[in-house]
Amino acid sequence: MPYSETSGDRILSSHQRGREARFRAWVLVIIPFAGLIFQAYVPLFYPPLAYLDLALLVTIYFAMMRHSPINGILVGCGMGLAQDALAHNPLGMYGICKTLVGFFAASIGVRIDVSQPFVRLLACMIFYVFHQFLFWLMSRALLDKLIDFDWQQTLILSGFNAVVGLALFHFLDKLKDKD
Amino acid sequence: MDSLLNRYRSITFLLVMLVAQLILLAYTVKNPEGVRLIRLWAVTLVTPIAQVAENTRTTVYGVFHNYFDLRDARAQNRRIQAERDQLKLENLYLKSELGTADRVKALAAFQTHSPSRYVAARIILTATTSASKIVVLDRGSNSDVEKGMAVITPDGIVGKIIDAFPTASQALLVTDPEFAAGVVSQKNHVKGILRGAGSGKCRIENIQAEEKVDLGEMFFTSGDDRIFPRGLPVGKADVVKDGPQFKEILLYPSGLQAGPEEVLIVISGVHQDIPAYEAPKQEDQKVYLGPPVPQTKAEETSQSLSTEADRLRAHYEDIGKFENHKYGTGSVPNFNVKVPAAVAGTNPNPTTIPVKAPVAVKPPQEKQQTEKKPEPSVTVPPPDAAPTPAEGTPPPQ
Numbered sequence: 001m002p003y004s005e006t007s008g009d010r011i012l013s014s015h016q017r018g019r020e021a022r023f024r025a026w027v028l029v030i031i032p033f034a035g036l037i038f039q040a041y042v043p044l045f046y047p048p049l050a051y052l053d054l055a056l057l058v059t060i061y062f063a064m065m066r067h068s069p070i071n072g073i074l075v076g077c078g079m080g081l082a083q084d085a086l087a088h089n090p091l092g093m094y095g096i097c098k099t100l101v102g103f104f105a106a107s108i109g110v111r112i113d114v115s116q117p118f119v120r121l122l123a124c125m126i127f128y129v130f131h132q133f134l135f136w137l138m139s140r141a142l143l144d145k146l147i148d149f150d151w152q153q154t155l156i157l158s159g160f161n162a163v164v165g166l167a168l169f170h171f172l173d174k175l176k177d178k179d
Numbered sequence: 180m181d182s183l184l185n186r187y188r189s190i191t192f193l194l195v196m197l198v199a200q201l202i203l204l205a206y207t208v209k210n211p212e213g214v215r216l217i218r219l220w221a222v223t224l225v226t227p228i229a230q231v232a233e234n235t236r237t238t239v240y241g242v243f244h245n246y247f248d249l250r251d252a253r254a255q256n257r258r259i260q261a262e263r264d265q266l267k268l269e270n271l272y273l274k275s276e277l278g279t280a281d282r283v284k285a286l287a288a289f290q291t292h293s294p295s296r297y298v299a300a301r302i303i304l305t306a307t308t309s310a311s312k313i314v315v316l317d318r319g320s321n322s323d324v325e326k327g328m329a330v331i332t333p334d335g336i337v338g339k340i341i342d343a344f345p346t347a348s349q350a351l352l353v354t355d356p357e358f359a360a361g362v363v364s365q366k367n368h369v370k371g372i373l374r375g376a377g378s379g380k381c382r383i384e385n386i387q388a389e390e391k392v393d394l395g396e397m398f399f400t401s402g403d404d405r406i407f408p409r410g411l412p413v414g415k416a417d418v419v420k421d422g423p424q425f426k427e428i429l430l431y432p433s434g435l436q437a438g439p440e441e442v443l444i445v446i447s448g449v450h451q452d453i454p455a456y457e458a459p460k461q462e463d464q465k466v467y468l469g470p471p472v473p474q475t476k477a478e479e480t481s482q483s484l485s486t487e488a489d490r491l492r493a494h495y496e497d498i499g500k501f502e503n504h505k506y507g508t509g510s511v512p513n514f515n516v517k518v519p520a521a522v523a524g525t526n527p528n529p530t531t532i533p534v535k536a537p538v539a540v541k542p543p544q545e546k547q548q549t550e551k552k553p554e555p556s557v558t559v560p561p562p563d564a565a566p567t568p569a570e571g572t573p574p575p576q
Binding site for chain 1: 188189192193196197200201202203204205206207208210211216
């Protein structure tokens with residue numbers, strides 16, 4: 001049966017285009033890059049910041065705000081692979097996790113209003129847990145790493161990242177293209 | 180298709196990216212053995228498929244291969260069977276040829292050593308029935324074969340020619356009831372007439388009942404029939420019975436016992452002597468005999484002194500030994516002395532007593548009156564004494 005665009009699709013599409021955030025090109029390049037640099041460099045001087053996953057937060061933000069799953073996938077894939085390369089992880093571990101996060105985040109961004117702080121907070125927590133769980137799962141399944149999943153630590157860190165992400169998202173909202 | 184991709188574009192893109200990263204991950208990661216995951220996955224993924232493919236290929240190939248092999252094997256089997264049959268036939272033929280060569284060699288040897296003149300012939304047909312026993316030979320008048328000629332083998336007579344054709348001839352076998360030939364026994368030289376009995380045996384007729392023919396005695400042709408030269412073997416008497424007037428003798432003709440295929444036709448016969456009878460020799464048979472049973476001294480004594488005379492002689496020898504007396508020197512030992520047991524029986528080889536004069540047993544008369552059983556004694560008279568009557572003779576009155 002050939003696909004035909006219905007009026008509902010058109011309404012939804014126009015609604016999405018209305019909520020879709022636009023960013024300048026340099027923002028799309030510099031922010032992820034800065035996030036990666038921070039992720040790789042700052043923990044050298046302040047190790048607790050290693051628990052802060054800025055790359056994940058940037059991915060979630062751009063995926064949700066761009067309202068495009070493909071964009072979310074690309075952002076997540078790029079961030080994840082870069083993080084793998086920098087963290088001496090097997091290439092693809094973070095890439096796969098963040099690709100899925102980007103995809104789901106974009107999918108959520110399409111359906112709900114992600115400009116609300118609570119939604120952002122909750123999304124950051126959920127995606128952080130999902131990201132960590134997926135990474136743990138892949139580590140066990142693909143790399144045969146016998147590590148335990150610490151739910152408690154993960155939940156705490158998810159809250160910490162969510163708080164940081166809430167602030168980061170607010171900062172990044174300032175970089176939206178007003179036009 | 181385009182609309183489908185449009186609709187699931189995001190999912191498709193996600194899958195593509197995931198797969199790509201999985202490949203990248205697999206390329207990057209090595210397992211503890213140092214093998215990259217992508218290789219491990221590829222092998223793990225491809226191996227079952229390859230195994231299935233290989234199994235399928237092997238099965239299909241095996242089926243076809245076995246089928247063609249089976250076809251080839253069947254053809255090969257047929258070919259080998261044919262070759263085997265051919266070889267069997269060749270083997271039979273060669274065996275037959277070998278047997279023929281042996282028989283021909285024997286015939287040739289017989290021909291060489293026999294003064295008669297022969298023509299070798301082969302039995303090519305048989306017309307044996309219950310009524311008549313006739314064979315066809317491959318030699319005929321072209322080979323100087325004539326009616327009435329004898330047909331023999333080195334083992335004995337076979338028959339006689341009853342018809343001679345240019346290239347073949349018919350022979351009447353000795354077992355035919357119409358056949359007759361003069362025969363003579365080897366040992367007792369009893370003459371008779373050989374006739375076929377119809378079966379595989381022959382009968383010898385016209386031998387008087389009082390004539391002596393032993394069972395197993397060999398018969399030879401006598402030459403009286405003017406067909407068979409004298410001295411050809413006929414066979415051994417297997418059954419010999421005394422009839423009211425004639426003996427009933429049956430024999431198996433020795434010339435037919437080997438089932439002859441090649442025979443000799445006597446072109447010109449020369450009489451020969453009947454071989455002299457030789458009594459069958461007793462074959463020396465080696466019989467194992469175990470070692471003799473060792474005998475005790477008592478057994479030896481009782482065996483060596485088995486008679487009264489032996490015991491008396493041993494007693495006298497003991498006396499002579501006890502008195503240091505040597506018999507034959509003239510003096511007389513005291514025969515009444517009692518010989519101690521230590522001396523008695525010590526002489527294992529009793530010497531013979533030289534007797535120059537007749538020895539007479541003289542029982543003393545006074546003792547005879549007093550004793551019921553006087554011990555016998557031997558008196559050796561002096562050399563100058565008068566000869567006494569021989570033992571057993573009554574004492575002089």
